[in-house]
């Protein structure tokens with residue numbers, strides 16, 4: 001078996017989320033070092049506050065301040081902090097029921113070791129220095145042996161309340177393309193386009209994905225196709241993609257390589273964008289060291305007859 | 314369930330080996346042999362299937378729309394009646410079951426797969442959490458399960474040796490598809506109080522089930538596993554609102570599925586962490602007369618998005634083979650048993 005191809009793949013995205021009135025008040029409160037809960041009709045105080053009663057689904061808006069001190073209801077010792085977690089040295093995950101609240105808040109506790117943590121221990125909020133209106137405005141909790149702090153009875157009304165959060169997310173993967181695409185990519189490195197034929201319907205797929213989507217069976221017979229092909233359809237791109245060093249407008253096309261039963265896509269160059277047409281005959285253009293064609297350019301042959309490629313649109 | 318108008322059964326089940334890595338295969342390459350296997354068991358072809366439903370999650374392997382590529386393995390042309398859930402395949406089975414109940418189809422193919430090896434599943438799963446109050450803290454799946462385990466220990470429901478015993482009993486299975494079998498060291502703390510042996514192995518795998526209604530089921534299987542009821546329920550999403558030592562949603566789903574109407578002989582529970590089996594057994598009132606997880610359960614193999622469907626498939630297979638007459642199958646999703654599905658399966662009297 002050939003060596004498995006691998007490449008790092010990073011999926012990174014900032015989620016911009018708007019806040020409802022209760023979430024806005026809670027997160028703005030954290031910015032101002034005030035912890036707010038929300039009262040349900042039956043008199044329970046939920047911290048962190050939600051906008052709908054988890055039992056009755058009733059809309060709830062009655063904000064009430066609770067103390068920044070509280071009691072650990074359960075904990076778990078994390079000796080190996082992971083990326084993104086609030087503390088970089090070992091810490092305890094904790095659920096904390098703040099004084100005045102009936103439910104518990106998930107956060108972390110800065111403690112010297114697991115022997116210093118127990119359910120029922122008293123803790124207080126350690127505020128972050130820079131606070132923006134986010135759950136991370138609580139830097140962490142810390143052990144506390146004083147009396148419950150007294151809330152000031154804050155109304156939940158603030159100047160310049162936060163109305164949204166931006167939650168960055170990043171996940172790291174090691175991408176492997178699988179058997180069929182590995183063979184395709186390896187052949188491309190030798191400047192050859194190699195598809196796979198379905199044993200049932202005999203269609204040749206380029207690039208191959210390992211299965212015939214019509215028949216639901218594995219493809220395996222390798223078939224070299226191209227290098228030239230026919231533009232079956234195309235579009236003109238007028239918006240410059242981020243990090244893409246190509247002048248707009250340019251043409252992106254479906255190209256049926258000779259011998260293939262499925263069109264692949266690629267950029268068309270070497271011809272003004274407004275002269276590209278269906279049936280145009282093209283060939284790949286390779287750059288030095290490139291593992292795939294940089295683009296396709298006209299071969300100069302007469303255009304292909306529509307009848308030849310009409311099934312490949 | 315109140316008025317089940319049509320008898321529907323699991324008539325076939327197939328699954329892949331569950332492996333730590335399947336880097337040499339794409340998702341469809343991993344899935345396709347399982348689809349062929351399950352169809353071969355009934356003699357059906359794709360074109361004979363009335364409805365197809367799948368469960369998977371693009372975040373696991375970081376591949377957008379991977380479920381559409383996986384559909385290549387089904388052979389979806391001419392166009393088939395098809396649906397997908399971004400959930401465990403057990404919920405895809407639920408959708409297929411309702412489709413058959415409605416009379417729109419007589420047979421259904423349900424499949425699911427998960428390829429966790431390209432990413433770090435502990436971190437990937439943080440992205441399913443409340444995006445305002447929880448996800449920004451990146452609490453990984455083991456950390457959240459550990460909070461639940463500590464709550465159980467504090468409540469006197471279990472202790473660390475008992476948890477270790479659950480892992481050891483699970484992996485004593487003879488299931489050749491399982492990723493971990495036999496004696497595995499309990500290991501160090503991953504997040505205390507959970508040790509390596511309390512946590513599921515991370516693995517890639519796929520599973521598929523065929524459902525059929527009424528006489529069609531009897532034609533396709535000598536002893537169909539009749540679905541007497543299925544229900545799924547969810548807890549409040551705030552972890553601090555819940556009693557983590559109990560699972561009222563599982564109990565309610567089981568009640569609605571008819572689990573408590575007559576004794577069970579087998580339960581296939583989807584408990585990714587040893588401590589969660591304690592919660593589930595407590596919620597379901599399972600006693601020593603019920604054989605729990607003869608397949609090894611999720612502590613022996615936990616391919617994400619497939620492990621719940623596998624519980625239903627394993628329970629059904631035991632009925633097919635005459636090793637069970639009435640079995641409960643459970644699937645879970647989300648942190649600390651957030652959402653739970655219960656199916657009750659029965660074989661015809663022997």
Ligand SMILES: [Zn+2]
Nearest residue numbers: 198201212215
């Ligand atoms: Zn074919």
